[in-house]
Amino acid sequence: MNIETKCLHSGYSPKNGEPRVVPIYQSTTYVYNSTDAVAHVFDDPTAGLIYSRFANPTTDAVEKKIADLEGGVAAMCTSSGQAASLCSILNICEAGDSFVASASIYGGTINLFAVTLKKLGIECIFVDCDADYETLVKAAKPNTKCYFGETIANPALTVLDIETWAKAAHANGLPLIVDNTFATPILCRPIEWGADIVVHSTSKYMDGHAVQVGGVIVDSGKFDWKNGKFPCLTEPDESYHGTIYTRDYPFAPYLLKARMQLMRDFGCYPAANSSFLLNLGLETLSVRMKQYCENAMKVAEFIAKSDKVASVGYPGLEGDKYYERAKKYLPLGCSGVIAVSIKGGRDNAVKFMDALTLASNEVHVADIRTCVLHPASATHRQLTDEQLVAAGIDGGLIRLSVGLENVDDIIADIEKGLAAIN
């Protein structure tokens, strides 16, 4: 199946007389006809459902669909993108370990990595997202367990050189985890470029309609966890009656561990109703992504011509620092998100934003409706000036998320914003 078809048909194929649309299985639990049968699903959780803290049929259908879209072998949904990022790291890092991350990533992820994980004894080694192969290879220490980056970074819109990052990680015997939220599997499939694990905030384009927060972790099934660096996957898990993930679940040991250990203990599983809504968003993902790209390209070209704008970051724009890299990794387009730096810094950025009437001022991005955000006073408020610069953010920066309205209406609104700056 081509990806457009997968958006509609992967993950759920009803049999004779069954509902056409995957139903909402609003049930916390599942019935078995004997004690033995229950014992059996505890021994092998892939054999049946146990409890909706770690698996549910509605969510299961969505997980299978996303795994298929990304070209992975298994996926696990989480209650937020933050939970997906957290679990993706905690699944292989423990106190005393470290991991390498691109400095150009989502502000919430920077807080999680630099502050909260540090308190748990896990060190994040930040490196420039454009670091060359040698620098990336050398960034790892003996206790380093993985590399992490974002395909198109929120909000700096840097494009990750996934192939180089994957090669550097693999040279150290380590996996690369890629947050593919902005690109979605429609525009880029990181696994095809060597990434081993993919995470998403499904709250953004995948859901698309701003109706529920969620996340997902996808396992490529390709990484060799038996290279001696990951005893957590190759030695018995005493908390799960001696399961050895690489032996018992060789097709996706990483994902099975995340579900059986972390999801069991943290319980950050989405509600069936949320997964049902996410599935509706996924059904139109391919159609929407193409239109977001088309609208954003026109808006970026328009706004780049204004003398009130210091710079426009949109990797699809010729002359953008990431133009060439985007051609390689994002041939269909660069999503609907544009970074606009207004001349005159924070004051003029605020004037521009407050004059808009169509675009909503909200803490969201990658929505079906056009929206704007001032990262320095909202999502990235907690970052120090140094971290802001490293994440590619200045006081005049506006994150403009171009929606699916008629592009002429979006441009007319932006004209109003520009006119408000004197």
Ligand SMILES: *Cc1c(COP(=O)(O)O)cnc(C)c1O
């Ligand atoms: C929003 C976002 C997150 C966090 O996701 P939530 O669903 O809000 O928890 C992580 N990564 C990226 C790139 C994001 O845009």
